[in-house]
Amino acid sequence: MAHAAASLEANLGRATRLAVQIGGFSFGMWCVGGMPVALDPEHEPFLVRGEAQNRTCDIELDISWAETLDLPEGEPSFLSGGLWSAYTSSTGTKFYFASPAVGAKPYKAAWFDPRFQRGHVVLNRSAIPAGQAIFPLEYPLDELVMMHRLALGEGIEVHALGLADNDGSGYLFLGHSGAGKSTTARLWLSEPGVKLLSDDRIILRQHNGEFWMYGTPWHGDAGIASPGRARLSRVFVLEQAPSDQLVAISQSRAAAELFARTFVPFYLKGSLQFSLEFLDQVTRSVPCSTFRFTPTASAVEAIRHARV
Numbered sequence: 001m002a003h004a005a006a007s008l009e010a011n012l013g014r015a016t017r018l019a020v021q022i023g024g025f026s027f028g029m030w031c032v033g034g035m036p037v038a039l040d041p042e043h044e045p046f047l048v049r050g051e052a053q054n055r056t057c058d059i060e061l062d063i064s065w066a067e068t069l070d071l072p073e074g075e076p077s078f079l080s081g082g083l084w085s086a087y088t089s090s091t092g093t094k095f096y097f098a099s100p101a102v103g104a105k106p107y108k109a110a111w112f113d114p115r116f117q118r119g120h121v122v123l124n125r126s127a128i129p130a131g132q133a134i135f136p137l138e139y140p141l142d143e144l145v146m147m148h149r150l151a152l153g154e155g156i157e158v159h160a161l162g163l164a165d166n167d168g169s170g171y172l173f174l175g176h177s178g179a180g181k182s183t184t185a186r187l188w189l190s191e192p193g194v195k196l197l198s199d200d201r202i203i204l205r206q207h208n209g210e211f212w213m214y215g216t217p218w219h220g221d222a223g224i225a226s227p228g229r230a231r232l233s234r235v236f237v238l239e240q241a242p243s244d245q246l247v248a249i250s251q252s253r254a255a256a257e258l259f260a261r262t263f264v265p266f267y268l269k270g271s272l273q274f275s276l277e278f279l280d281q282v283t284r285s286v287p288c289s290t291f292r293f294t295p296t297a298s299a300v301e302a303i304r305h306a307r308v
Contacts, residue, residue: 019048019057020137021227023146023155023203023214028057029121029136032064038133042217043142046227059145061110061119063136069106069124071096077267084140088267090114095144102127110141116149143218146203147263151271155205156278159261161185161220162202162213162230166193169307170213170230172202173291174261175238182221183295184238189222191300199224204232204282211282233307234287241292244302254288255279 016031020043031037039047047053072094076085087094093116097108107127112119121136128134137145147157161173161181175181185199200220202213215226237249237257249257255276264275289306293299 017053018136019053019055020046021048022046022142022216023150023157024205024212024229025059025146025149026055026057027059027061027137027142027145028053028055029061029063031136035063035065035123036131036133037063038135040135040138042139042219042225043135043137045225046217059117059119059149061121061136063121063123065125066109066122067124068126069096069109069122071098071106078265080140084144086144086265086267093148093268095141097141108141110145112145112148115152116145119145139218143201143216143263146216148265148268150203150205151265151268151274153270153274155203156275157201157203157216157263158258159200159263160202161199162197162215163188164195164197164228164230165304165307166191167307168230169233171303172204172213172232172235173238174235174257179238180240180293180295181238184293184299185220185222185224187295187297187300195226195228195230196222196224197226197228197230204278206278206281211286232282232286234289234303235283236289236291236303239290239292240295242294243292244294244298245292246302246306247290247292249288249290251280251283251288254283257288258282 014033016037018029020027077088078086084095084097092113095110096106098106107124110119110121150156164170173184182199188194197215198219199222201216201218205212211232212229213232214229217225219225258279265271
């Protein structure tokens with residue numbers, strides 16, 4: 001488990017309250033008294049501060065200890081092949097997290113109701129060194145909660161770079177690993193008035209008929225993670241090339257390119273159908289192009305020229 005960086009005071013006599021806001025959703029955590037609660041650097045910009053952190057959140061979580069944790073009987077609905085597994089039923093979804101680095105038993109488990117509005121996170125005391133700072137929503141749990149809540153009809157998460165230009169235009173850049181998302185992010189970093197949301201994970205949601213991009217804590221090589229948002233104006237599929245060129249693509253291909261980079265919990269009832277319908281609406285409403293580019297400042301001007 002990663003070490004948390006920005007410690008928050010834990011009161012031995014009462015529960016500790018912590019709240020963050022990501023993608024337009026607030027996450028409230030009541031942590032049992034005495035737990036050494038902390039916030040990692042990635043979530044610092046997303047922290048809800050002051051009295052607002054005590055308001056009821058969209059997703060409320062109780063955080064507590066267990067002396068040990070065991071995997072449930074039966075086959076999981078999904079095995080990540082890494083840290084986590086998921087078990088779904090009519091009563092909700094359960095996640096279990098395990099790593100050889102901390103022993104054979106799960107070091108953390110989380111249970112959620114079917115609407116992902118309430119949950120209970122339990123930490124295995126025997127697997128976590130005494131006094132180690134803890135962020136209860138430590139990755140990948142934070143992203144899993146978001147992905148599942150979105151899949152219930154509220155949006156999608158895509159593997160992409162998102163930014164807002166100085167005129168408010170919102171650009172979403174897609175690409176396979178190595179296609180140039182982080183390179184593109186760095187090209188825009190020095191541009192006045194530009195707000196970069198994330199260089200790796202973007203949340204898309206619809207509000208009043210418009211599509212909006214939200215930044216996330218889950219950044220890529222460029223290390224960009226912002227709590228901001230921007231209205232989606234254009235979608236670009238990145239391809240590195242000897243010269244800059246924008247090529248319009250069909251609505252069906254644009255939807256396929258987005259779907260290939262969308263995080264969908266296929267085992268959650270209705271999630272696949274919703275995601276396909278959502279992407280169909282996005283690509284019917286927002287212009288989509290392939291952007292063949294050179295990693296120079298000319299790429300920025302090529303995009304801006306296209307908005308005229």
